[in-house]
Amino acid sequence: EDQVTQSPEALRLQEGESSSLNCSYTVSGLRGLFWYRQDPGKGPEFLFTLYSAGEEKEKERLKATLTKKESFLHITAPKPEDSATYLCAVQATRTGNQFYFGTGTSLTVIP
Amino acid sequence: KAGVTQTPRYLIKTRGQQVTLSCSPISGHRSVSWYQQTPGQGLQFLFEYFSETQRNKGNFPGRFSGRQFSNSRSEMNVSTLELGDSALYLCASTPGVRTEAFFGQGTRLTVV
Numbered sequence: 001e002d003q004v005t006q007s008p009e010a011l012r013l014q015e016g017e018s019s020s021l022n023c024s025y026t027v028s029g030l031r032g033l034f035w036y037r038q039d040p041g042k043g044p045e046f047l048f049t050l051y052s053a054g055e056e057k058e059k060e061r062l063k064a065t066l067t068k069k070e071s072f073l074h075i076t077a078p079k080p081e082d083s084a085t086y087l088c089a090v091q092a093t094r095t096g097n098q099f100y101f102g103t104g105t106s107l108t109v110i111p
Numbered sequence: 112k113a114g115v116t117q118t119p120r121y122l123i124k125t126r127g128q129q130v131t132l133s134c135s136p137i138s139g140h141r142s143v144s145w146y147q148q149t150p151g152q153g154l155q156f157l158f159e160y161f162s163e164t165q166r167n168k169g170n171f172p173g174r175f176s177g178r179q180f181s182n183s184r185s186e187m188n189v190s191t192l193e194l195g196d197s198a199l200y201l202c203a204s205t206p207g208v209r210t211e212a213f214f215g216q217g218t219r220l221t222v223v
Contacts, residue, residue, distance in 0.1 A: 042216055043115070043217050044214045089154075096167055097212065099203075
């Protein structure tokens with residue numbers, strides 16, 4: 001069964017305190033792994049797509065990496081505006097555009 | 112370029128009623144998917160439509176249905192509403208296969 005598990009469920013950081021979010025996945029034939037950011041009351045906002053183990057993507061203070069079993073979202077020197085829920089999702093080769101989402105990590109960055 | 116538009120943003124319905132939600136995808140996107148988001152379950156896939164055909168369906172009862180029109184706009188319908196159907200319903204449009212999806216702001220449905 002295709003499954004995505006994210007940890008931790010919640011994370012509180014001081015401004016400038018770097019950390020990583022984890023996404024472990026089990027999927028029969030990975031088509032892609034996706035990271036989204038979701039603010040309260042809004043739809044998820046796309047951040048990154050990773051397709052193969054060893055791939056890395058960066059955007060401002062965020063860096064996503066991928067292995068055969070998990071992905072990490074590294075947040076370097078976070079700011080309060082980085083506070084949001086970060087969602088990880090995978091697509092399987094047999095199920096087209098369907099995403100399997102984890103339940104997310106709620107990040108709070110304290111000034 | 113306009114994003115994904117969902118209407119209405121908020122709905123309050125009574126148990127037993129039915130509801131129709133609407134989604135207009137990004138221009139040029141032919142694939143539209145629907146997701147249900149609840150605090151306990153996260154985002155759960157409902158179904159995907161491509162060129163007016165349902166291409167994939169999640170594990171939801173038959174009370175949940177959808178359709179897509181020739182202009183790629185999509186609607187989803189929930190009949191005989193239950194309290195547990197209260198959720199944020201999200202629509203996502205995709206330009207192709209193996210690409211990211213772009214989500215709308217969602218419709219917040221409350222069943223009382």
